[in-house]
Amino acid sequence: MTTPRFAATWAQRSDSTLRSPLLESLGVVAGFTTRGLGSMAGSVFARDEQDGNRDRLARRLGFDTVVRLKQVHGDVVVRVEGPHNPWPAADAMWTDHPGVLLGIAAADCVPVLVADRSSRRIGAAHAGWAGTMEEVTAALLETMVRDGADPASLVAAIGPSIGPCCYTIDDARASLLRERGFGEHLSERDGASVFDLWSANEAMLRAAGVREIEIAGICTKSGGQDLWSYRARGADGRYGTQLAFLGRSA
Numbered sequence: 154m155t156t157p158r159f160a161a162t163w164a165q166r167s168d169s170t171l172r173s174p175l176l177e178s179l180g181v182v183a184g185f186t187t188r189g190l191g192s193m194a195g196s197v198f199a200r201d202e203q204d205g206n207r208d209r210l211a212r213r214l215g216f217d218t219v220v221r222l223k224q225v226h227g228d229v230v231v232r233v234e235g236p237h238n239p240w241p242a243a244d245a246m247w248t249d250h251p252g253v254l255l256g257i258a259a260a261d262c263v264p265v266l267v268a269d270r271s272s273r274r275i276g277a278a279h280a281g282w283a284g285t286m287e288e289v290t291a292a293l294l295e296t297m298v299r300d301g302a303d304p305a306s307l308v309a310a311i312g313p314s315i316g317p318c319c320y321t322i323d324d325a326r327a328s329l330l331r332e333r334g335f336g337e338h339l340s341e342r343d344g345a346s347v348f349d350l351w352s353a354n355e356a357m358l359r360a361a362g363v364r365e366i367e368i369a370g371i372c373t374k375s376g377g378q379d380l381w382s383y384r385a386r387g388a389d390g391r392y393g394t395q396l397a398f399l400g401r402s403a
Contacts, residue, residue, distance in 0.1 A: 163313065163369040165379070168213065173266065173310040175367040181268050181275060182214050182254070182400045185312050185369070187379040192393030194221075194258030207396065211254055216400055219256035222246055224279045228287040230296045244284050245293040247276030249300075252403030256396045260383040261315040261373050263350045264397030265290045265358075267297065271306040277399050280354055282326065286333050290354045294361040304362030312397045315384060316372030317349035 163171045169189030176183035191206040192198040207219045220236050222243045229243040234250045246255055247267075255277040257264040262281035269275070278284070278293045298304055317340075322330075327339055327346035338353040339346055351368050358366050373395075374382040386392035 163371055169379075171313060171369070171371065173312070173367060173369070175308060175365065176266060176268050176310050176399070179268050179270060179308060180401070182216075182398065182402070183266050183268070183310060185259075185264065185397050186210060186395045188381060188393060189379060192381070193256070193396035195260065195392075195394035197391050198393060207256065210396065210398070214254060214398065214400065215402055216252065216254035219254050219396065219398065220246065220248075221256050221258070222279070224258060226279075226281055226283040226287075228284065228289040228292045230276075230278075230289075230292050232296075232300075244280070244289045245276065245278035245296075247274060247293065247297050247300075249273045249275075251401045254398055254400035256398050258394050258396055259312070259314060259373075260381050260392060260394045261320075263314040263354055264312040265293070265354055266310045266312060266397060266399045267293065267363075268308050268399070268401075269297070269302050269306055270308060271303060272301070273401055274300070274302050275399050275401055277397065280350065282320075282322065282330070282348060282350065285350055285353050286330055286335065288357060290357040291361060294358070294363065298361070305364055307361075307363045308365040309358050309363050310367040311351055311354055311369060313369050313371040313373055313376065313380060313395070314350060315374050315382065316351060316370070316376070317347055318372055319374040319384065320348050320350060321345040322348050 172184040
């Protein structure tokens with residue numbers, strides 16, 4: 154099992170966001186919201202409330218709106234130039250248009266954020282256990298490279314998500330992952346199977362030729378940082394959803 158290398162610098166800012174120092178060193182806006190900004194997606198809180206939370210976040214970050222997807226736990230990648238109505242059914246998107254803020258909703262799933270040092274391309278993927286198994290991160294990279302990106306110039310960050318400290322899965326799911334070649338990212342702990350989503354997505358990034366990878370190392374279930382977690386929801390079943398964001402100013 155691969156041991157993730159934790160990035161110690163995804164600290165919470167006074168604006169209730171966590172930020173990626175690696176990606177932001179490239180001049181993009183890249184990070185993850187916390188509870189202080191309210192729920193950004195999901196079915197628990199009112200849609201109007203969550204729409205308003207995303208709009209306020211976009212304006213605070215210097216953008217008009219957040220571009221979203223209807224996330225379906227697959228491997229479909231779409232190119233975006235601005236918001237769509239209805240949202241495309243996909244789990245990854247990319248753009249080469251400045252002024253576009255990409256948003257990935259996550260309460261435990263892995264947000265993967267990618268920026269190109271040599272162009273305006275940026276991309277984002279939503280990788281839960283199913284999306285990871287379907288290799289959505291690899292699909293995003295393949296699409297960006299097909300458009301002309303050099304893998305060696307791509308820089309990636311794996312954002313806050315449920316970590317190998319906490320992500321236990323059932324035997325059926327573990328067997329399926331082994332069949333699909335993810336055995337090295339599985340381990341056993343206290344009689345349960347543990348899936349390391351961070352190392353699995355890092356491996357895809359490296360296999361595609363990405364050299365600079367930052368792992369936030371913050372677990373949404375146990376890492377504090379005022380985060381919601383589906384796995385750690387209360388007895389009433391209520392929980393919110395954060396938003397990973399990535400944008401290049403116009």
